Amino acid sequence: MPSSVSFVWTLLCYFKTLFDLLWGSTGWQIIQFLHSAINPYWESMITMTSSSDKAKWRSTIPTERLVGVPQYGWRVTLDYKCRTKCAPFTMPRFRQAIQLIGLSYRYFKQWLKWKREGRKPFIDHMNPVKHSPIYGCPIGGLGCGTIGRGYRGEFCRFQLVPGRYEHKVLEANQFIVCIRKKGQTLFQKVMTGQRGRHLKSWEWNTSLDNATYHALYPRAWTVYNIPEQKVRLICRQISPIFPHDYKDTSLPTAVFVWSVENLGSEEVDVSIVFTFKNGHGGEEDAEGGAWTEPFSSDQDDVQTRGVMIHQTIQEMKCTYGITGRQKESVHVSYQSSFDPKGSGRDVWEALHETGQLNSNSEPSSETRKGEEIATAVCLQTTVPPGENPDLEFCLCWDMPLVHFRANQYTYARRYTRWFGTKNDACLKLSNYALKNYPTWEEKIEAWQTPVLQASGLPDWYKSALFNELYYISDGGTVWLEQTESNNLMIHSESPAPPHTHAHVREYGRFAYLEGHEYRMYNTYDVHHYASFALATLWPSLQLSLQYDFAQTITREDRHPIHYCMEGVNGIRKTRNSVPHDIGDPEDEPWARINSYVIHPTYDWKDLNMKFVLQSYRDYVITGNKEYLADMYPLAKAVMDTAIQWDVDNDGIIENGGFADQTFDTWIMHGASAYCGGMWLAALKMMVEMGTLLEKNEDVAKYGEILDRGKVSYEKKLWNGKYYNYDSSTSGYHDSVMAGQLAGHWFLKASGLQDDTIFPPDHVNSALKTVYENNVMKFDGGNMGAINGTRPDGKKDISSCQAEEFWVGITYSVAASMIQEGLIDEGFQTAWGSYHVCWERLGLAFQTPEAYMTDQHYRALGYMRPLAIWAIQWAVEKFQPQLLKQL
Template sequence: MTHLPFLPTISSCSWSRSIGLGWDNPYTVRYASNIDDGPWHGMPLGGLGAGCIGRSSRGDFNLWHVDGGEHVFQVFPACQFSVFEQVEDAPPQAYALCTEAPNHDTLAAWQWYPVQGKRERRVGNREAEPDSGKYYALYPRSWFVYRNVFQAYLECEQFSPIWAENYQESSYPVAVFEWSAHNPGNRPITLSIMLSWQNMAGWFTNTLKTPEVTVRDDGSPVYAYQPQIGKSQGNFNQWLTSGDCAGCIMGQSDRQTLEEGDGTWAIATCFDAEVFYQARWNPIGDGRDLWSSFAQDGSLPNVADESPAARGEQIGAAVAVRFTLAPGETKQIPFVVVWDLPITEFAEGVVYYRRYTDFFGRSGQNAWAIAQTALKSYKQWQQSIQQWQQPILDRSDLPDWFKMALFNELYDLTSGGTLWSAATEHDPIGQFAVLECLDYRWYESLDVRLYGSFALLMLFPNLDKSILRAFARAIPKEDDRLRTIGYYYTIGQPSPEALRKAKNATPHDLGAPNEHVWEKTNYTSYQDCNLWKDLGSDFVLQVYRDFVLTGSRDMPFLEECWEAIVAALEYLKTFDFDNDGIPENSGAPDQTFDDWRLQGVSAYCGGLWIAALEAAIAIGQTLERMTTNSGGVNKKPIPTPQSLIPQWQNWLEQARSEYQEKLWNGQYYRLDSGSGSDIVMTDQLCGQFYARLLNLPDIVPIDCVRSALQSIYDSCFINFNQWIQDQRDNCLTPTPLPFSPIGAANGVRPDGSPVNPKDTHPLEVWTGINFGLAAFMVQMGMQQEAFEITEAVVRQIYEHGLQFRTPEAITATHTFRACHYLRAMAIWAIYGVLVEFKALKSEK
């Protein structure tokens, strides 16, 4: 994009869309019970674990992940920026900067931003894209550029202070909006920028303190979330000034006990111009009480009314900054939105304070202090973000679309129901967790984060280690409650009950927001996760990965995880029923592809097991060296590595030969040893990827690896997409869009066709698995093929309305499943293999 020299530069790598431009044929949800909010999603704003808000490319604030782990998608029209403009004595104009007017009579007196601007634009016989400006996003920054409506050039940059290895400001509950205005003409222009907001104090908490858990039609456990949105009795607004900062605090009447959702919100600005305010107005009326003054001359009546809201009443606040630009003059005006809601509550009475309270206190009365900090520091924050991003953006060997997706897929660290607790003696930077997704609402699913946690590891390694420490603490624990297994419900069979968490079984997840995250694990009940054959290996590999890829120096981390590693492997080995060195899959879906039956030794789980044994041996040897070199000063690991390593080496030797003999078919590795399937599985050699990543011995001959990857590329990508195109061409009903590849299917026959056209997981394209496959291909010198697959998936996400809600799966019928999915951050594994991990290995 071309930019005027007086406005901030927007990277050409940013995702962009015309303001107010809709989607002709966006992806729709595969299962009606899953969440589908539609395509109007923009980049989220807010700190990690502090809650976040989202603003779409039509200008509305519509995503409210303010209560930890819970999802609200709803437009509150009063939360809005508006602009007044007058050029000398010409008639003024004023618009609220959203292209979608509210339904019914809410704010009926307001004027809403026109989609087409002042000119009708047509290309041939069809209407062209709207010409009112563009929205750009490159997480954690996004921009609105307004054109053809106002005489002034206007641009608004939005961001929160998130950058790599920043364990303080990245937790702040703040959104910064820096406005840049320029007068390109030869007459003075008077502008006024207004930020209006509703008092939302107390809204975001679940009023169902013990919600009933039920099984949804897809077999997943769900519970109702019922926030108290709109209940504002006793809320009040207060106008404050301090130095050159001014704004409104939106609070509640006195609370004897602070609860979840309680606290304060603030809107504020830092000014060297006229500032106006209205501390109390009706945000659900026709809006005339605010708009009439603003639309007339850009002012507000300066009402400082602190009277609390009556029963059934809602109240809003607004602040406006008015200034005049001489010809050629440029001015920048910052605004901030802040929320200080210190408490996250899981089950009733299970309370955690958020990480940012380590820096601003726990009273819930610190929104003004946070706002002042933001207005003082936002320029430094901008620079820190740029310094972090720029080396990647400057790389000429990476295509722009890849750099765009690399940063924008980090959105889930903010909006993935993210938790980040306050520090304790045991957890000095707190505990952290991101949901598997909004539909499967439990935290840090271990099989999913095997791929999706690369972003967290590379950017916030201490947080990633904190999650693995939580798993290490959970492995030896037992939870003897019984629950129904949902998978059998979906296939019409009687649903058995299973133990919630077996002792020494590696848990699938760290729990859900309605119980006690980090303590009550294994929330999912779709399958009996005590029987899964990948979780123990996943844990061992991630522990060793975090050790190796952060410099191989964090011995306390290895020590803390050691006993759990031993327990996880020994538990998993109990499923080696024929004593051939490899645990067998049971014929039920018992791994991350939990709709896909594997029988006997499987390529996926067996390869992870071999790599995990290699990693465990390396960990044991490292701990043994540490003990020896310290002269016995350090406490010896129990059980001692030297008592286990010979046994593990014996298992490993058995497993290698069995794996190769039972699964290699001359071109690729069979799905498993028991089904007789000829499916080419995309992720058949994930264990090999991890082994090579961590400088461990290859689990299979390298020529077999190359052959298998070529088979995957040919069958699951090239042939599968050709099969889709053939199906479309043979369809009697024409499809609305030209075909473009959608990515690699999880598993198809060599010719790209399905074993069963009604299959679920095998025929889906999983975004994170595709990115993981691409990282593996890059590792093996197949960079062109890797980027073909990656680009196909990225284009599906960002061209068809899936941006900032990336799903687990997309299908050939233009449907998706499981939005806001953790695994998609595996795109960072591609960058890691290309750049960062190479550099780390060369340093070693």
């Protein structure tokens, strides 16, 4: 019912426009009548969490230290259920809706056009992804596709096809545990506890209250206590994610290590079976043509046996490898194929009778249309009393060549540099992963331990910092290989100019989506906040992304676009401007950029600034002066375009009276704290870059503009306590914007503090005002920072985005506070977003862009929350005393 109400109400919003056009005010009367009928039920669904609900959540978090499991992370027992009701945001206030009538009408027309073409809209407001509080730590490396797992062990969110997600729980993908003593099976159950429509012969009633899930990305642990058998199992999930690595971090694989602890006085035989089916939860799983093939290998002192599933997914060859490591004390058996839609009797009974599976070395036949196929791999060992051996599984997927929907080019994924493009890498990948995962864990621990053991950092932050990083791999991420021999494209029907810079040839092209629902690659205004994750952990990928944008700046694309918000005609891309994004996976990214058709973003006032800010910040992090020299002429080009926005020649650019920046429904008029501050920071960085590169004329030019601009900024916006939202006479010009110091934040983070631009007493006062108004006046400071308030602390309701809490903005404001020494205030601010998303609303591993006080959220799975790594940068550079070890 909630989803249908949401959908109906969304339709009513769009149809209201048609009513207005046809019948004027009568249309709105009809809508109001329907709203009065729906609203009581709707309001009942979005009631704020009560204190008892919070206590219920708290009671599900074990506090005891688990052996072999880190002390910090996101932890729940497997019987946890999120009780909070929340839903996608669909209905703005009436006064806000009036502003969006034209957008709704034009978007709806465009939406119908996309549907007729069989194309997914880049933002599908008509079908928002629904909240499902089941997710846990995803598996897989960067840019190779990922597979999401629920905290109960479900394989439940597949992201293998570039830019597409399948939110399905696949019933046949499971771990089964069999415990035997003296030749008799005493315990045999599926370990997720969720029965589906098929596999009726399997037992699914695992006791969930005796199991605990613990996530600290890129690893997760599930501890199963089986007291009646005096056995404890710990399943450790490991993905090859660690900083400053550009090979192993790209691998499409994960390792599952099951530690088996015998707490009794008799030896026990323990078998663990890993089952997996073809496909990724989409309709094409039953298209036919899938087949399985058993294999064995003895390479690099690693013996493995397993089964491969060969298939084609949306015209791209893909092979899964399900592998077990064979050792002297561990026996491997397998069932090469079974029907995942059948009863599962053949797998279950063989395991129950012998603790092993009936291995068959022959490949299966290909499935026919309507059929699916699954396989099972079993590891069996005998465990004496007091012992705890490991059983090691590997899951890998080899989809080496991929394309986007336009299918104009075929691309090779990054890992193919070492494992080839022939779709035959599963055996090699499995052996490599099972041999090297101990080294991966050593590198993960070396990276994470200084944070986990830092005495000055809050416990929750240690979980948030690493777990929010899930998006770096699970954000529709592609990492594509480019060499001189193939120029990125393996073949092309219509060759496009390849990127020729040596850095991109060495490190490849990297792209991730703005969000699971907002499917645009490398959305630049959002990446600006998220970029601290790449810049500090994989700086060469950040530079590669910057080189990609640099290549687009001087390009012009005159393809006509009708923009939905303003209803104006324009072109896709103008010369000497930074594009909004690098393209839509439903089209051909890099070849056709700027897939966002809501606004003409070549007139956005923040995009050009953000390119300058990131260029200099990246130089500070990497010390790469060649990169700085490469970026400088492009930075100069976009700054010279931006100078034209200073209409009164006072040194400060003016906003155009529409939503011309990242807050794309929150209108700014004249000089604004947000864009004006970034403009001043960019001018300062141009002066600094010009000095380093001996561009003396440019130094004088930008320095003179800066001198005028900082005076105008203070005069037009400073009100004695904080910087006004903008310099207009609108009713909300003096609102308290949480992100008002975005320019100062980035400038100081980049090591450039100029007290004549942003006076320290003004900065301190503004941040304390934000803390008092935007943070502490909402649920006692436990919700994060709301985007806008009025001077009296009430919500600014002039725009729906003004009354939203944006997770990434909250984290960036917290980073700015910590940089200024407001440490307690900064962590309290950041805690609010973590608390709401991860502890109150059940949004773990799907952190949204925004949420509101009435339990609505918007855009699940979003890029901007990666801004939490800006907090870590602030800690390391400005508050190192917090990193003192426990």
